[in-house]
Amino acid sequence: MQRPPGAAVPGQPGAATVTASAHPADGPGHSPAATLIGSVQRAMRLLETVAVHEYGAPAKQLARETGLALPTAYHLLRTLVHEGYLRREKGLFFLGDAAERLGSSGAKEKRRSTVADTLAHWRDSIGVPMYFAMYRDGEIEVMCVSGSRETPAVEEWADFRETGHAHAIGQCLLSQLDEDARRDHLARYPVRSLTPYTVRDNHALMRRLARTPRMGPVVERQEYALGTVCAAIPITVGTTAATMALSLPARQAERLLPAARRLQGEIGRHLGALTLSISI
Structure with a gap:
């Protein structure tokens, strides 16, 4: 019988499982609004952390300094790059034009x-x-x-x-x-x-x-x-x-x-x- 994606395989301790705790904001008892607010807060933490690194910083360092899980950090960094708030060069992240305009305004x-x-x-x-x-x-x-x-x-x-x-x-x-x-x-x-x-x-x-x-x-x-x-x-x-x-x-x-x-x-x-x- 085909197992659902992410289900643990019996007899294989430590096999990856996907549970609600991996994304607590999306779990039971959390409204979509709370999820969105949490995402904005995490994105702002990333922007603030990137801003203090004049010569850029890699995703792993940014995840560590903001206390975010690496997959979450990667997802938010990609989104911020797509929207122009960050730019990526040779694996390092810098503030993008949109963030600079916000600061200037x-x-x-x-x-x-x-x-x-x-x-x-x-x-x-x-x-x-x-x-x-x-x-x-x-x-x-x-x-x-x-x-x-x-x-x-x-x-x-x-x-x-x-x-x-x-x-x-x-x-x-x-x-x-x-x-x-x-x-x-x-x-x-x-x-x-x-x-x-x-x-x-x-x-x-x-x-x-x-x-x-x-x-x-x-x-x-x-x-x-x-x-x-x-x-x-x-x-x-x-x-x-x-x-x-x-x-x-x-x-x-x-x-x-x-x-x-x-x-x-x-x-x-x-x-x-x-x-x-x-x-x-």
Whole structure:
């Protein structure tokens, strides 16, 4: 009579048998959800273990270090390789592109969170709404805004990217570019009047930018929005122009420069950590 696969053969001690205990997660009393969770946990342990081996590690070593049975480790490693989270070279396993992307995304999100927390701290300690922006790929990008009910941020009633000539953020970023880059930007986004106080044309703006002190605060008064004054502090992140900025109601204009100087001092004290965090 034909025996079922895996059944022990009488008279042969030690013959291999397949029982539920070989895969406890699949045994009686375990739901499919519990099995899946267990598999995810084991896969994550493998990924974490591979990550500490810069020069790769073989399956047997990974199984030993994670406490997994070798067949289980082999199965999970093959799956992770297939999905791109690991790669195999000459019998050694390394982190794959998908895992690298996950790590990069996580680090990027952490840096964004750090910038947001820093802006919120300065918003509350200085008592002004805060802005962080960068000039990338020929565009003004406002990356983070931190306002509150007590210190509301300026409403973006005209696209910040297209109106850099009128607000302190844009003027500060443009002041950090060379003349050719400024002309290129203004060719795409020419000066236009937003309020009676807006700079009147491209030539006037270019003259103003040329006179702007290299690392001094840039100030505008009601050029973007009536009733609002703004100041921006230049920051260089590698080769990228960046700025931290603040705004106030025009009725509090006397606070603008003292607040800008305080912000500049705060940035100076935290520049190293801040530069690392805002490399987004």
